[in-house]
Amino acid sequence: MKIGVLALQGDFAEHQVMLETLGAEVVQVRLPEHLNGLNGLIIPGGESTTIGKLATAYGLMEPLKIFGKTQAIWGTCAGAIFLAKDAHRPQPLLELMDIVIERNAFGRQVDSFEVDLNVPGLNAGEKDDLPFHAVFIRAPLIESVGKGVEVISTLEDGRIVAARQGKLLATSFHPELTRDNRFHRYFMELAK
Numbered sequence: 001m002k003i004g005v006l007a008l009q010g011d012f013a014e015h016q017v018m019l020e021t022l023g024a025e026v027v028q029v030r031l032p033e034h035l036n037g038l039n040g041l042i043i044p045g046g047e048s049t050t051i052g053k054l055a056t057a058y059g060l061m062e063p064l065k066i067f068g069k070t071q072a073i074w075g076t077c078a079g080a081i082f083l084a085k086d087a088h089r090p091q092p093l094l095e096l097m098d099i100v101i102e103r104n105a106f107g108r109q110v111d112s113f114e115v116d117l118n119v120p121g122l123n124a125g126e127k128d129d130l131p132f133h134a135v136f137i138r139a140p141l142i143e144s145v146g147k148g149v150e151v152i153s154t155l156e157d158g159r160i161v162a163a164r165q166g167k168l169l170a171t172s173f174h175p176e177l178t179r180d181n182r183f184h185r186y187f188m189e190l191a192k
Contacts, residue, residue: 001192005028008051083168104140
């Protein structure tokens with residue numbers, strides 16, 4: 001299993017460590033040719049506008065869009081924004097997932113929080129009631145989803161924090177900042 005991590009900005013190293021502990025071969029993606037031969041790609045948290053500007057500068061926008069039409073891509077936090085069709089402001093977006101994102105929906109850095117989430121299906125049928133401890137840092141919110149997009153987790157009040165559309169996955173939180181590798185395993189299954 002060969003998984004890329006977009007390594008332009010953000011917490012790509014944490015994703016790499018998590019993937020390597022699961023036995024994946026990891027490629028840091030900085031140029032279009034780095035996408036060759038990958039089973040999937042993770043777009044990490046960071047700053048979505050900066051990621052978009054750097055992807056544009058390095059000629060990655062169109063190759064990423066083409067890659068995402070057939071291969072698995074997972075966007076965490078800023079990466080989820082970058083995958084979205086709409087983020088309520090002009091910025092470079094891949095527009096691959098039919099989701100509308102609200103940036104910094106929970107407030108500033110000081111408003112960051114952690115919460116246990118119910119994520120049915122994350123455990124492949126085993127202990128499906130085991131919650132996932134999610135870390136939200138200046139997190140976006142998945143405001144709405146289009147046809148063909150499955151909501152896979154919400155906060156207790158019903159606000160959407162994780163969604164899947166085919167081989168595309170978006171999470172508002174940072175699974176790479178925990179010791180729980182279930183979301184990375186879930187993504188590797190999507191990438192098969």
